[in-house]
Amino acid sequence: MDTFKPRPAAFNHLKRNLTTFLPGFCQLCGTTCPHPGGSRQLPHDLCDSCYQTLPWIDCACHCCGLPLPPGSSTSLCGQCLKHPPAFNLTIAPLRYTAPLSRLITDFKYRGKLPSGQLLGELLANEVSDYYLFEPDLLIPEMIIPVPLHWQRFWRRGFNQAQELARQISKRLDIPCNHRALKRQLHTPMQQSLDRQQRQRNLRKAFVVTAPTIIKQRRIALLDDVVTTTATAREISNLLLANGAQEVHIWALARTAADD
Numbered sequence: 001m002d003t004f005k006p007r008p009a010a011f012n013h014l015k016r017n018l019t020t021f022l023p024g025f026c027q028l029c030g031t032t033c034p035h036p037g038g039s040r041q042l043p044h045d046l047c048d049s050c051y052q053t054l055p056w057i058d059c060a061c062h063c064c065g066l067p068l069p070p071g072s073s074t075s076l077c078g079q080c081l082k083h084p085p086a087f088n089l090t091i092a093p094l095r096y097t098a099p100l101s102r103l104i105t106d107f108k109y110r111g112k113l114p115s116g117q118l119l120g121e122l123l124a125n126e127v128s129d130y131y132l133f134e135p136d137l138l139i140p141e142m143i144i145p146v147p148l149h150w151q152r153f154w155r156r157g158f159n160q161a162q163e164l165a166r167q168i169s170k171r172l173d174i175p176c177n178h179r180a181l182k183r184q185l186h187t188p189m190q191q192s193l194d195r196q197q198r199q200r201n202l203r204k205a206f207v208v209t210a211p212t213i214i215k216q217r218r219i220a221l222l223d224d225v226v227t228t229t230a231t232a233r234e235i236s237n238l239l240l241a242n243g244a245q246e247v248h249i250w251a252l253a254r255t256a257a258d259d
């Protein structure tokens, strides 16, 4: 006999609200975190001290988010000056190093959902602050997560970018559309390839499946980590060619060397 009974929506709602008021446990050091409050909103399961020691990027390329040396006199990196990408800006507040990389690995490859929850909260806070402090900049009207090919989706069981996008969509009240774009080619893991190979590898890898939805829209393209910007460049070109108005890149982390 099937004894499984789905929990009523009211239970989930109550649990979510209770969790907000109960103390959390820092996912990095295990100490009890008080309920977030005060002047800055911290993710529920991250203590103040671990939050401070995350690998925040202080100075970055205004366009692709590449970390630049502190006090750098230029606002753009060499690559963006030489080959300006089609996207307008990148919000990637952290370097892809420990301990952030551990949280991302736990979420992405070990399916640890609380880590995904924490990462989603972190990114939502940073995105919301970014537009708050840039009042002339209009926030995107739609979030599109970078899609996985169905084979990789099937193996992993979920798309990490889609999960983050879903959370941020709810937090910022911006619709998320994970069906507007499809990955039609199963490409080898990008990590082992150099810049040119990556760009070649991605040619025709994506296709816009719902052009009317993106027409004249400001799109936030969301991924967990930006490495060489090859994916961001390829998809931005595609979205703009299909009528999108502008593309902003949102990611948790940026690798330090744009190699």
Ligand SMILES: [Zn+2]
Pocket: 026, 027, 028, 029, 030, 031, 046, 047, 048, 049, 050, 051
């Ligand atoms: Zn901690």
Ligand SMILES: [Zn+2]
Pocket: 061, 062, 063, 064, 065, 066, 076, 077, 078, 079, 080, 081
């Ligand atoms: Zn750049």
